[in-house]
Amino acid sequence: MDETHFQIRLINGLDEVDPQDWNAIANPASISYDPFLSWEFLEALEATEAASKATGWAPHHLLVETASSGLVGAMPLYLKSHSQGEFVFDHSWADAYERAGGRYYPKLLSAVPFTPVTGRRRLAKPGPDQAMIERTLISAAAQIADQNDISSLHVNFVTREEAANLDRAGLLIRTDQQFHWHNDGYESFDDFLAVLSSAKRKNLRKERAKAQDGLDFVHLTGDEITEAHWDAFYEFYMDTGARKWGSPYLNRETFSLLSERMADDILLIFAIEDGVPIAGAMNMIGGDRLLGRYWGTTSPRPMLHFETCYYQAIDFAIQRGLKTVEAGAQGGHKLARGYVPETTYSAHWIAHEGLANAVEDYLGRERLMVEREAGYLRERTPFKKDG
Structure with missing residues (x-):
């Protein structure tokens, strides 16, 4: 199959998708279950208007379908009128762009609303076409932003492997850290x-x-x-x-x-x-x-x-x-309680070349700071030094 067989569609709510079809690509049997990607979780936020246009989280989910297989890919996507509830802070980017005369909001965000938990964001049906579906999803999302004069696209709390793939796709990679306990x-x-x-x-x-x-x-x-x-x-x-x-x-x-x-x-x-x-x-x-x-x-x-x-x-x-307890965002006080630093990743596409260059320069320096701090903290975990 090639990308010409893919049909791209935007929907304004998960009530437009069959729950079984969504869950089949969000939580396939071959991947460890992520409750935050389930139709039941994401649609509940919409049904109760916690994630809605009124709260600044307008759903615009991206679907990839084929005539023979139906839904083969999806990307939870929101048109954001602010940067609240994301735990990846870009307020300074917005402020700088708007002081220069630009319009940062609305922006596109692929994430689980209000949830700083690492997981898949490009949901693709496992199989020989998976990589192609994933490329189609990020390309389509960036094109939607570009064609609709939207300032930026953000993909938050992706895995390290996904960050590497999005880096190769031309997105800017940002790192931060959380504290996780490992069994x-x-x-x-x-x-x-x-x-x-x-x-x-x-x-x-x-x-x-x-x-x-x-x-x-x-x-x-x-x-x-x-x-x-x-x-x-x-x-x-x-x-x-x-x-x-x-x-x-x-x-x-x-x-x-x-x-x-x-x-x-x-x-x-x-x-x-x-x-x-x-x-x-x-x-x-x-x-x-x-x-x-x-x-x-x-x-x-x-x-x-x-x-x-x-x-x-x-x-x-x-x-x-x-295997793991993830106790939410930030919190250096967790270190003394046996929770160790783990790097988190996000990816960003910015339409304006000048802003993109400035952000890229900042992120390069920020990644070094995050890496150094993580190394410093790993030397100070509460575990026995011989272990």
């Missing part, structure tokens, strides 16, 4: 503690003891999660959102719809005091990783955040045999 075949939390230095091991035990004093912690998945649990969690979520970024992204209906559709992919961790939840964390369960998303509390106390979001997540990952 080295541990059978218990004590097994994990055993590989830490003595001082760090003692510190983690003290933190857990302080956080757990007077509290019970429960893990809820699937049918164990009720609307009452979501009522409690939503209060935590709104409190954190109001304090950290002013306008929380999701609404109460979003959580109910996600739970209705994919409760088995959700882990709620609650801290309970006298039978009442006082803190909670929401995680998504992938094929081989646990993905932390939101947390909050109505009763702040020392170490509660670390216990609810980091240590309880490690406990669950060990019990389930998951």
Whole structure:
């Protein structure tokens, strides 16, 4: 097959795609399951208007189809009127371009809304035509931006391999870092503690003891999660959102719809005091990783955040045999808790040559800074130096 057989189509919502057709290319059996790419997750954001034109996330998903096979490729794509909720910060680029008389917004973004989790963005049916479909997707997306006088195209939180492919396709590559915990075949939390230095091991035990004093912690998945649990969690979520970024992204209906559709992919961790939840964390369960998303509390106390979001997540990952815990964006404080620096990648196409050249120069220097900082931090992990 050649690219002339491909039919390119833009849609304004995932309700225009059959869920099975989308999921077949988003999460094929040969690839570890990513709940954030599922039709159920992405469409729930649209159905509850968390990701919509009104919130600055207008869906314009790109599809590649053939007459014989139907949907063979897709790219989750949004027309953005701002840069909020992306976790890859280009506000300075927008400011510089607009001060020079340009119009940075709207821009095109391929990402999972509000979700700083690495994953596939060019969703192509596995097989001999996969690379061709992937090339078609990025080429079509850039052409759409160019032909509609859109300033730029951004592809956020791609894998390292995908970043290399997009680099070869002419996009500008940006790096950053997160902190992930890796399961080295541990059978218990004590097994994990055993590989830490003595001082760090003692510190983690003290933190857990302080956080757990007077509290019970429960893990809820699937049918164990009720609307009452979501009522409690939503209060935590709104409190954190109001304090950290002013306008929380999701609404109460979003959580109910996600739970209705994919409760088995959700882990709620609650801290309970006298039978009442006082803190909670929401995680998504992938094929081989646990993905932390939101947390909050109505009763702040020392170490509660670390216990609810980091240590309880490690406990669950060990019990389930998951390889990795990804606890969200940024957070150098995670290093002392056994979460190590991992490089993240994004790719960018910018129409204006002058802005593109300036950004390219900046990104080259930024990548060196990220690499140096990661090396510095890897020398300071809490693990035993002989291990």
